Amino acid sequence: MPAVQDTIDRVRKIDVDQYKYGFQTEIAVDKAPKGLSEDIIRFISAKKDEPSWMLEWRLEAYRRWLTLEEPTWARVNYPKIDFQDIYYYAAPKSTPGPTSLSDVDPEILKVYEKLGIPLKEQEILAGVQKTDASELEEVSDNVYKSGRVAVDAVFDSVSVVTTFKKELAQAGVIFCSISEAIREHPELVKKYLGSVVPTSDNFYATLNSAVFTDGSFVFVPKGVRCPMELSTYFRMNEKNTGQFERTLIIAEEGAYVSYLEGCTAPQRDENQLHAAVVELVALDDAEIKYSTVQNWYPGDAEGKGGIYNFVTKRGDCRGHRSKISWTQVETGSAITWKYPSCILRGDDSSGEFYSIAVSNGYQQVDSGTKMIHLGKNTSSRIISKGIAAGFSQNTYRGQVSAHRKATNARNFTNCDSLLIGDQCGAHTVPYMEAKNSTAQFEHEATTSKISEDQKFYVMQRGIPEEEAIALIVNGFVKDVIQQLPMEFAVEAQKLIGISLEGSVG
Amino acid sequence: MLEIKNLHARIVDDGTEIIRGLNLTVKAGEVAAIMGPNGSGKSTLSYILAGREDYEVTEGDILYNGQSILEMDPAERATSGIFLAFQYPMEIPGVATMEFLKVAMNEQRKARGEEPLKIPEFLKRVKEAAASLSMDMAMLKRPLNVGFSGGEKKRAEILQMKLLEPKLCVLDETDSGLDIDALKIVSDGVNALRSPDRAFLVITHYQRLLEHIVPDSVHVLYRGQVIKSGDKSLALDLEANGYAGVIGQAA
Numbered sequence: 001m002p003a004v005q006d007t008i009d010r011v012r013k014i015d016v017d018q019y020k021y022g023f024q025t026e027i028a029v030d031k032a033p034k035g036l037s038e039d040i041i042r043f044i045s046a047k048k049d050e051p052s053w054m055l056e057w058r059l060e061a062y063r064r065w066l067t068l069e070e071p072t073w074a075r076v077n078y079p080k081i082d083f084q085d086i087y088y089y090a091a092p093k094s095t096p097g098p099t100s101l102s103d104v105d106p107e108i109l110k111v112y113e114k115l116g117i118p119l120k121e122q123e124i125l126a127g128v129q130k131t132d133a134s135e136l137e138e139v140s141d142n143v144y145k146s147g148r149v150a151v152d153a154v155f156d157s158v159s160v161v162t163t164f165k166k167e168l169a170q171a172g173v174i175f176c177s178i179s180e181a182i183r184e185h186p187e188l189v190k191k192y193l194g195s196v197v198p199t200s201d202n203f204y205a206t207l208n209s210a211v212f213t214d215g216s217f218v219f220v221p222k223g224v225r226c227p228m229e230l231s232t233y234f235r236m237n238e239k240n241t242g243q244f245e246r247t248l249i250i251a252e253e254g255a256y257v258s259y260l261e262g263c264t265a266p267q268r269d270e271n272q273l274h275a276a277v278v279e280l281v282a283l284d285d286a287e288i289k290y291s292t293v294q295n296w297y298p299g300d301a302e303g304k305g306g307i308y309n310f311v312t313k314r315g316d317c318r319g320h321r322s323k324i325s326w327t328q329v330e331t332g333s334a335i336t337w338k339y340p341s342c343i344l345r346g347d348d349s350s351g352e353f354y355s356i357a358v359s360n361g362y363q364q365v366d367s368g369t370k371m372i373h374l375g376k377n378t379s380s381r382i383i384s385k386g387i388a389a390g391f392s393q394n395t396y397r398g399q400v401s402a403h404r405k406a407t408n409a410r411n412f413t414n415c416d417s418l419l420i421g422d423q424c425g426a427h428t429v430p431y432m433e434a435k436n437s438t439a440q441f442e443h444e445a446t447t448s449k450i451s452e453d454q455k456f457y458v459m460q461r462g463i464p465e466e467e468a469i470a471l472i473v474n475g476f477v478k479d480v481i482q483q484l485p486m487e488f489a490v491e492a493q494k495l496i497g498i499s500l501e502g503s504v505g
Numbered sequence: 506m507l508e509i510k511n512l513h514a515r516i517v518d519d520g521t522e523i524i525r526g527l528n529l530t531v532k533a534g535e536v537a538a539i540m541g542p543n544g545s546g547k548s549t550l551s552y553i554l555a556g557r558e559d560y561e562v563t564e565g566d567i568l569y570n571g572q573s574i575l576e577m578d579p580a581e582r583a584t585s586g587i588f589l590a591f592q593y594p595m596e597i598p599g600v601a602t603m604e605f606l607k608v609a610m611n612e613q614r615k616a617r618g619e620e621p622l623k624i625p626e627f628l629k630r631v632k633e634a635a636a637s638l639s640m641d642m643a644m645l646k647r648p649l650n651v652g653f654s655g656g657e658k659k660r661a662e663i664l665q666m667k668l669l670e671p672k673l674c675v676l677d678e679t680d681s682g683l684d685i686d687a688l689k690i691v692s693d694g695v696n697a698l699r700s701p702d703r704a705f706l707v708i709t710h711y712q713r714l715l716e717h718i719v720p721d722s723v724h725v726l727y728r729g730q731v732i733k734s735g736d737k738s739l740a741l742d743l744e745a746n747g748y749a750g751v752i753g754q755a756a
Contacts, residue, residue: 452559457595460555461609461665462583462616471608475599475648 021295026107029156029238032089038062041210044089048179048213051186061199061209068203074366075395075427076335078271078308086273088211090156090238149260150175152216152232156241159214164228171227173257174219178246181217188219192250196279196316196343204337205312208277212246215276220255220286229485231260236272236296236307245276251286253319258289260488271299271334276311284319284346289327291484292340293492296332298499303362303391306334313340314370317349317378325352326369327483329492331499334363339397341370344378344406351380354483356492358499359392359424368398368429373409373439382413385477388424389500395427402439409439417447418476420469420500470497506570506704507531507554507673513564513729514553523549523560525729531673531722534701538715538740539708541726542748547708548592550726551677554706555589556582569673584616588671590662592678597649602661605649606631610668634667638694655682663694674698675706680714692717712744725751 032043041062045055070081092105150164152175159177168175174185182189199209216232236243251257274296280288290313299306309332315324326340342351353369371380380400388394394417402409417426428445450472458468474481474493481489507530514524523546531537541547553560554567556579566573574582597605611621622630635642638660650658659679666674676695680688695705695718707718715723715737723739724731725748733739733751743751 451595454595454597456555456557456579457591458597458605459579460583460589460591461605461669462580462613463609464580464612465578467608467612468580471600471605472597475597478599 021297028092030091031087031238031241034087034240035084036062036086036088036211040088044211044213047089047091048182050179050182053186053190054182057194057199058210058212061206062211064200065203065206065210068206070203074337074397075393075429076337076364076366078335078364081273081308083207085240087238087241088244089213090241092155149229149231152177152230154214154216154232154234154245156213156236156238156243159216162216168227172221172224173226174217175230176217178212178215178217178248181219181248185217185219188250189217189248192279192281193248194279196281196314197277197312202312204275204310205277208244208246208275208312211242212244212277215245215247215278216249216259216261217247218249218257218259220251220257222252223254224252225255226257229258229260231262233262234274236274240270240272242273242275245274245278247276247278248281249279249288249290250281251283251288251322253283254285255283256287258291258485260291260293260485262293262295271306271308272297273308273310274333276309276313278311278313278340280313280315280324282315282317282319282322282324282349285321286319287323287325288315289325289485290315290340291488292326292328292330293484293488293495294328294330294332294336295495297334298332298361298363299334301361303334306363307332309333309336309338311336311338313338314343315341315351316343317346317351317375318343320346320348320375322346322349323351325354325483327352327354327480328356328367329480329484329495330355330357330365330367331495333365336363336365336367338367339369341372342380343372343374344380344409345374346378347375348377349375350378352483353380353382353384353398354480355384355396356387356477356480356496357385357394357396358387358389358496359394360388360390360499361392362390363392365393366395366397368396370399371401371411373400373402373406373411375406377408378406379410380412382411382415383479384413384415385480386415386417386426387420387473387476387496387500388417388426389420391423393425393427395429397429399431399433400441401431401433402436402441404435406436407438409434409436411439411441413441413443413445415443415445416476417445418473419447419449420473469500473497473500506533506535507706508568508571509565510568511565512553512562512567514549514560514562517559517561522563523729524553526565527726527730529724529731531704531706533672533704534699535722536699536705536707536718536720538720538723538737539706539726540710540723540740540743542752543710545726546729547726548677549729551589551675551706551708554582554673554675555579555587580612581616583669583671584613586672588666588669588674590659590666590674590676590679592681594650594653594658594662596651598651600649602645602647602649603631606645606665606668609665613669630668634664637667637697638664639690640664656684656687659683659687659691660694663691667694667698672702673704673706675708677708678710679707680709680711688714688717712740715740727752 041058152162197205220226282288296307324342351371357365357367359365384396386394396415400411415428432441455468509529512524512527515522720737725733
């Protein structure tokens with residue numbers, strides 16, 4: 001656990017409830033008028049230069065959305081959202097769409113630099129830009145130097161740049177913003193968009209289908225193993241603006257891809273909405289590994305402000321022997337409502353969900369997964385670690401179901417909750433449904449408190465209190481951290497330490 | 506090195522007084538055995554020395570190298586050189602023993618203003634210490650104390666003591682749950698650490714441990730007080746005649 005020391009060092013440097021990524025950047029923006037109507041949707045579609053079928057798709061979703069009610073079943077409380085009081089489109093004026101790096105507003109590049117996301121460095125490594133010695137020095141300091149990572153950077157409503165595109169294209173991999181994909185690869189988008197999360201799926205997914213602005217598109221063709229990690233960094237900058245991310249990842253027969261998303265937002269008193277839809281499609285023998293490090297602004301120590309993160313993520317193991325694996329580290333957001341799920345449609349397909357959800361202050365987390373076993377001999381595995389501190393509420397909500405034809409479906413679920421202090425709550429809500437007598441489901445759940453005994457023992461070896469807690473917590477989440485790509489595992493550990501800042505004493 | 510003066514302490518939760526006017530002095534280089542019947546306050550004394558918050562000192566003082574340690578938290582006491590080998594070492598799931606050792610050693614070095622150990626030096630020290638306690642290095646890759654047998658846990662405690670090089674070692678019933686062979690290994694480990702600038706407080710029920718770790722002084726604890734002190738012959742006397750006689754004299 002080399003990150004423990006770093007965790008503590010970082011925690012010490014930060015004042016209580018000071019969110020590291022809370023800065024705002026002054027950038028000239030192009031915005032849609034506030035509120036939601038068919039005209040706004042036409043505006044968004046026109047801004048993105050979309051074909052008419054896409055606009056129709058959006059409008060249909062919007063009309064359906066008007067008939068839907070906001071869901072209330074999750075264990076979260078928040079004042080009613082006024083959907084007419086939100087901006088649905090905001091784009092930096094200088095960069096209306098994805099461009100090459102040299103065209104990106106330097107202010108925006110600075111934002112990503114500040115967030116520690118290496119757009120420039122990556123291009124240097126890729127050989128796209130001419131390098132000189134001083135730039136190479138910069139590269140050597142970079143944490144990502146060991147492995148190459150292609151990045152799609154989404155700033156409010158638009159993707160500002162995608163790196164490594166050329167090299168990926170050589171391997172046959174398409175990695176671009178969804179807006180670009182709609183223009184450049186309409187046949188693929190038409191075929192797969194909404195095929196996993198239909199426009200009618202749920203209130204937020206339907207809203208997203210109407211107004212989605214940007215996100216990433218990944219297509220890995222038959223037999224190709226994507227040569228590098230792909231990642232998208234979402235940044236919300238503009239005030240009162242919702243972010244409606246739409247991501248679509250397709251792995252054809254025998255393909256493999258590992259993808260990671262990261263998210264941050266400025267620190268503000270108002271709540272902001274992030275309503276994303278992510279769809280994954282894995283055909284025969286394909287594998288998709290999707291990791292999230294979510295660090296949206298969580299609100300201040302009194303629970304004021306923060307992001308409402310209402311997200312629909314679903315993967316379809318459409319082919320035989322396909323595999324989809326979700327790993328998430330959730331530390332941010334005032335409210336998290338998120339259930340990355342797998343439809344195990346192909347025979348012998350498998351789904352995994354590894355989750356660490358950390359809540360502190362007044363954060364509310366209601367997260368989990370659904371594993372829907374449809375094919376024969378399908379298997380799923382759920383490992384969830386909830387850590388609640390402060391006054392937060394942390395709920396695991398999961399559903400495992402085996403349908404009639406899903407013979408020999410197997411599931412293993414393990415949900416552990418750790419409480420720090422006595423003002424917080426951890427809840428586990430598992431649903432299990434087997435319509436097939438050959439299904440084998442196992443469920444384990446524990447709730448524990450960091451015991452005074454453990455803390456005293458660790459401190460007795462000379463390890464100060466905050467580091468003792470970080471050490472115990474990092475041990476608690478170890479099985480999940482191990483699932484993250486190497487480059488991000490250390491970052492995730494640090495993030496967990498920072499999120500628990502101020503939870504002691 | 507250690508001077509406990511008229512110490513009174515109670516359990517914070519319910520106010521029960523456990524230590525009632527305890528006096529004890531241990532010099533550098535000395536091995537002091539603390540004996541006494543169940544419930545006399547032996548383990549409580551070890552917790553109070555290490556700074557456990559469940560106990561509150563209401564009167565008296567504990568001086569370590571002439572300084573009161575009552576205001577120091579457990580980590581500060583540890584880095585100042587006080588080590589407690591626990592009767593029931595805690596399990597720390599997910600934290601490899603090796604990693605734990607590294608964090609603890611480097612934290613103590615940091616407190617002393619020293620640089621962290623380089624990995625090869627760290628490994629060398631751990632290997633030597635583990636070998637001297639007949640511990641398998643593979644065991645150190647496992648999470649600390651998780652699934653360890655009673656004997657393995659006690660060995661792991663002594664391993665930590667060896668590596669952290671404390672000045673005042675408190676051993677709380679280190680002999681409990683050990684078979685004869687393990688007892689010998691653990692005792693040899695402790696004996697190897699005896700030195701003129703290091704003191705030991707060995708808490709035990711039985712004379713058996715003191716055959717291996719021969720004490721310089723023996724103190725009988727009863728109802729939170731030291732009621733009798735003597736040399737190693739006192740332990741033999743207790744073994745032969747039980748505590749009743751000593752308690753009778755004190756009453």
